[in-house]
Amino acid sequence: MSDVLGKELDTADFDDVNGTPAPATDAPLLHNISSPADVKALPADQLTELCREIRNTLLSYGHTHGGHIGSNLGMVEATVALHRVFDSPLDRIVFDVSHQSYVHKMLTGRALAYLDPRHFQDVTGFTNPDESKHDQFVLGHTGTSISLACGIAKTRDAELAGNGTSNIGNVVAVIGDGSLSSGVAFEGLNNAAEQGGNLIIIFNDNEMSIAGDFGGMYGPLARLRASGGTAQPNLFNAFGLDYRYVEAGNDVNALVKAFAEVRDIDHPVVVHIHTLKGAGYEGSAGNDQPLRHADAAQQVEGIPATDNVLHAEPWHSDHCNLSDHEPHEGQCEASHWQNPDASLGKPEDPRKYYGKMAMAALEPRFATEPGLVVISPATPGSNGITHEFRERAGAHYVDTGITESHAVAFAAGIARAGGTPVVATTASFFQRAYDQFFQEMSLNRSRVTVLDFLGGLSGSDNTHSGAYDLSMFANIPQVTMLVPTSGRDYLDDLAWATLPAGDADAPDGAVVIRVPGEGILAAERDPNLLPITGGHEVARSEFTTADMLAWRVNQFGSRVAIVGLGNTYPLAERTAAALAADHGIVATVIDPRQCTSLDISALESLRAEHSLIVTLEDGQLEGGWGEKITAYYANSSNDHSRNPQVLNFGASKEFTDRIPLAELNARYGLTVEHLVSTIADAIARR
């Protein structure tokens, strides 16, 4: 399937401008599509060939760049049919979570980004109105497409009622069966029928979420498919919605016909299309899982039968399991921004590394702790909760579907019953559970352990950035948030957080553990990155709450104290080492280990010998951690002039999109050079 990559280059492959390889040329139809009008203009008998080209392009692209290839492969024909039938941008198409929008991008003037590796960076991994008038929103979290579409349709109908005219035609939401498990998607369904008017919900049912579909609704959905859309109970009917079924969800002509029938419909309708996720994808070598597709696998037109094999969970193979970002959907849980082929054999990223470490620590306890349960709202693989672990864990592992709100409330219920829940997902997805963190968890002092992955700065895209996790968690009353700086600390933190409820040392409420990131993992692999301690930690004396929350002073110095939270702690050591080497200043170096309370005794002990306190954090300063220390000193003393000065380093309040971590660190002053010069200058002025 990798003709594009494998073919020999000749001079025709180099363009005139810069001599770099030109786009592959075995997608002639796709090359000529610069807008949806070109899709409409194609002879009908060429649509299947266009789909074949798109599928080949996706596969080549996926091998080179990774990405949410599975969901896009399943949506090739449907997306071609959408642009054949509807008239974007007059008609508005909202792609839920927008992982499946690659084909849409190819058909709306952006094919080159998929055909030509040199243009890879031209587009983002998600829909984006800044990129194209055919994109409605930047979306990377699931389940909101129906609500967004309701809003667009509402405005159209209001304009029609008020002015008799509107620049909005049909409104289409495209949502997958995995996304449908999100509560907000059900809220959208429930509101759509109430609202009325033209609204077309394409329900892309490929029978798979990220790691299989979880939920009681999937049985009735399977029966609905088996009956050709006629069986009851019909979930969509139960929400008061009209409903159509298309079994041949990878037959572009069948889809064109079905979509044409609902175009300009005067009321909300669900068009349930049965697609084959990863259609055309040939699984990684050595994958011996049986075919998972419950219904008979469809023959996808234009795809050789030998390729039309869906491997069960190819994402559990290393080949596909390289995500640094968080997919909510996709046959491979692979980042849009990494290269699956090129990444083979490389060391694990911190999410997988520390995720596996936590699971390995918990697993031996399952035999004697029946109430110990790991909960993942649908994204286990990215966080090191491997397929094999899940199999072994049995009832000790629960995938709740893409339902962060439910997952946290469920965990609170487990805690109330005396069990020990551990909820694991990505920081930005936990935003979905903010109210449950406040109410069911914290207000109720439920002993929930939260594993917060990808917290802090990273090169993430804008919808998955973890730069805001601390301002979310650490400002909720009664939450303890631990920020370990080594694998050892991390396991100690996990052990403490999950102490049985009756244990005298157990925490009195919820504990959020921020899973270490790249900076910490790098230091574990190379202790030279910790020039002060060399990675040798002072062992915890005990596991009492007081001990767990105490700051750890790893070097006693004077004049300046550098307090480096979490992922920035190695930077604190390297800065201190450079200060000593370059300026003869022996700084005090502190690992605060947690960010939800201040160690007053440590702060007070610094007064005598320190005129400057420097705080480092790899997240947003506003609402963050360092400002609490600044405010502590400002408000704690009767004599302002004798307070130490506090300088805070961290991220600005902004969204960032795929900016490399090193560049972000430089932007925010989180570099040895900048810190050393700033500290030396400040000390010189005191």
Add this chain to the structure above:
Amino acid sequence: MSDVLGKELDTADFDDVNGTPAPATDAPLLHNISSPADVKALPADQLTELCREIRNTLLSYGHTHGGHIGSNLGMVEATVALHRVFDSPLDRIVFDVSHQSYVHKMLTGRALAYLDPRHFQDVTGFTNPDESKHDQFVLGHTGTSISLACGIAKTRDAELAGNGTSNIGNVVAVIGDGSLSSGVAFEGLNNAAEQGGNLIIIFNDNEMSIAGDFGGMYGPLARLRASGGTAQPNLFNAFGLDYRYVEAGNDVNALVKAFAEVRDIDHPVVVHIHTLKGAGYEGSAGNDQPLRHADAAQQVEGIPATDNVLHAEPWHSDHCNLSDHEPHEGQCEASHWQNPDASLGKPEDPRKYYGKMAMAALEPRFATEPGLVVISPATPGSNGITHEFRERAGAHYVDTGITESHAVAFAAGIARAGGTPVVATTASFFQRAYDQFFQEMSLNRSRVTVLDFLGGLSGSDNTHSGAYDLSMFANIPQVTMLVPTSGRDYLDDLAWATLPAGDADAPDGAVVIRVPGEGILAAERDPNLLPITGGHEVARSEFTTADMLAWRVNQFGSRVAIVGLGNTYPLAERTAAALAADHGIVATVIDPRQCTSLDISALESLRAEHSLIVTLEDGQLEGGWGEKITAYYANSSNDHSRNPQVLNFGASKEFTDRIPLAELNARYGLTVEHLVSTIADAIARR
């Protein structure tokens, strides 16, 4: 119905201890119930009489104290039946949002709190494990009961599998049809069948949410009722759940029979009971609305026919419309902590006052702005969005059900389409939409206007406190949060936020407006509370973004600047007046008007003449606003010793429960006395 209140007291009504009135004695059965065992021990033929006593008690209680009386009246028989059949606390009953738990409290040792006004304060308005072993959680937000129950059941089953024993029996979730519109409730339904095992979901269907049910599912639910539970589509079946129907949901014997049939069931089941919200409630005088109950109203046993009348929306009458807190359910949108009868004729609370003011400003625009839409996730009445307004607004008003997540995504869709959405609800409920605020709204720069009611400190219960609103909203990138200090400012803010998208002065993204609270409304009613300005504001020169975000210096002074955010602004003026009177210090007094960016030019201009800056805010300091100012000065100058000292006053990071506002203000130092002495001391030391 007010025998209890109306009867003459005699000496028998005074108890021996303190001479205050003894409990009413016309509820002899209820008086003798001190635990569920007493419910079980009653002769079967006395259950109906017990229900009658409970209903009378609820009505008397409601007239005296207010509260969520409607939902409790509908649940009298079901709650008695639950405690007759199940064995709490071995069997665990989770009441969704727990507004309907009064009867449960009466039957679990707390009847006196409802029978005897002197014991009113003995219990909270919600379930609370600190109050009783029969209460599982503190809950005041909707929709999480199924998830919580899943967690309890999961732990029971794990213990049974691991140890062969568990101290948990049946697990029961009780959820109303209004609560069911919350996304997390659907997530719970979808997970319940997947989990399996004993789990009993009592679906209390009274056909009403807070202001009527909204959503496409309610049509099919009505057909389900009409068919005696046999019609398809059946929403619960669609989620893979077993299902039973009980039409006579106010017949205690029918309910006992139905619950006994599912007791100890080995799989999840929904028991759909059709109840009459407010059963036995005689609407307020002058209410001439027709009977709303769609199905034939049931005769409630033991209630005289004349009382068995359900008035349509009695909550739109003043009698019932006195809430200071946020009900998610209840025939009257009335606070548990106010007195409906005693409150008659009193001035409106700030939520209603400013809510009505906003609606009055928007309404005239409807005729010419078809895309202008007010969205309320189910709680209009409490926020001054009156029944009459809703009727007149027509399509310009949308109740989305109890769906904050959907409401905000819906608003983002409206904004993308060029419309002008205004989303209005209570601060603590907006926590449900945190991710949509981040993603669909802010990341997408959707021009959504958010009206944030009950933000900041109040005497609220712990689940509805708005003390955390600023740390939630103001730390999200690209959000502008305005904090008006008068009705005039508030309307200016609303006008600016809702400028048409094409207007050159329109904000570039979402605007959150914190609706003024008690402190501001008091000053509007009594300008003497603003001794510096007397309430006379400097008019805005223009409506540009720069002008809208500029701080307003209302008095120029020296040495100390007092910056009072929002509801604390009148305190800033009073403190300044006292400083002048008592200490001869003329303070600079500033109304910052917004809390999402700093007015650098104002901050810098203070340096020359001010050694002390005092910030006041009526919310949590951690993650809040004042600390940003402290951090600004700490990080902005090369010469720390010449920076002004900043002192921050605001709330601690804690949950508070029904503590009067004045007491909270005293606790946090937000009083003229404390501020004057602190400021005078600090200045004396400089």
